Amino acid sequence: MPDHDDNNEKKWYILDGHSLSTLLVVLLAILFYVGLTNFGVISSRVNMFLGVISPFIAGFCIAYLLNTPVCFFERRVYQNLRFKWVLSIVTVYLIALAVIVILINMVLPQVVQGIMDLAGNMDSYAKELNQLVWQLEEQFHLEGEGFEEIVGYLQDVTRKLMELVTQSLPRLLAAGMAIGSGVVTGVTALIASIYMLAGKARLVPQLKKMLYAVLPKRRADRFLEVLSHANQVFVGFINGKIIDSAIIGVLCFVLCLIFRIPYPMLMSVVVGVTNVIPFFGPIIGAVPCLMILVLVDPLAALRFLVLVIALQQFDGNILGPKILGNSTGLSAIWVLVSIIVGGGLFGFPGMILGVPTFAVLYDLVRQWVNKRLAAKQIDGNGHPVGPKGEE
Secondary structure, eight states, X not given: OXXXXXXXXXXXXXXXXXXXXXXXXXXXXXXXXXXHHTHHHXXXXXXXXXXXHHHHHHHHHHHHHHHHHHHHIIIIISTTSTTHHHHHHHHHHHHXXXXXXXXXXXXXXXXXXXXXXXXXXXXXXXXXXXXXHHHHHHHHTOOSHHHHHHHHHHHHHHHHHHHHHHHHHHHHHHHHHHHXXXXXXXXXXXXXXXXXXXXXHHHXXXXXXXXXXXXXXXXXXXHHHHHHHHHHHHHHHHHHHHHHHXXXXXXXXXXXXXXXXXXXXXXXXXXXXXXXXXXXXXXXXXXXXXXXXXXXXXXXXXXXXXXXXXXXXXXXXXXXXXHHTTSXXXXXXXXXXXXXXXXXXHHXXXXXXHHHHHHHHHHHHHHHHHHHHHHHTBOTTSOBOOTXXXX
């Protein structure tokens, strides 16, 4: 009898799969409740932790962006040399350094000078705009409350833009001081990126070894397959977008010179940088540029509007598909959803990375749906199909 009681007592400690799942759900619910009730404390701790590891996050981003050209030099240029990996890393970093130095020497002084000139001449631009409005009123006999409201609205916009530009100059100086104080962080990120690229040949096998040790082989294979697909999507999208935006920025600068648009370097930098954002990029870049040009030269603003529309059509229909191809596999509506959700949650980085992230999730859901339909031997309309039918 005691032995029988001992066996019954031991059974209380045996948990099957259903019990473990229930326990896990309860624990997650408790953690979620604790997280909501202490959201401020947890958020501050997370921000502190991210601030500590931010150099390594930046280093990983740098290494990830430079990994593609490093692999290119290793496989195509130095494939027959002994220290091809070291030579590839040194070559890519020297090229990146040269590009940064050239951009700083060519672009940054003109952009800063353009902002300073714009801020210094803002009063005269506002007076000229008001004079133009009143000349139009006298020439075309525009009178009435509607026109007065338009004039008042233009004056209000002009005043707010002047305040914005005036307030932005101290912020730019503060940003410059912050950048100067963050040199140590930048150097740490650079060194970390070099170590990550140099140790990738050993780090990746170690991570795979750990993965196969923790997970069953089938799940580990599936996880690595998903990571490989995600890497292809992110590399193709990010590299393609950088090249595409650089080309659009150069074209915008050349066309601004041809059409005699003021501050061509400033306009092209804004258009090129914002073009990294899919779908909304040209609009986001064009709006502040048009507001500036309306004050400086209304006719130049009209020419710039036509130029941006032409660039957007060229990029969307010719250049973008040629460079990016179908790297994401998303339709226009899902691209729009991913940009809005990513931007709302994570700001500017979310607008850029939201599209490839959503593309990976979309592909996983698509594979799961096809697998379930194949198991039920029906297609997307509920019609029966053969055992080998995928849809």
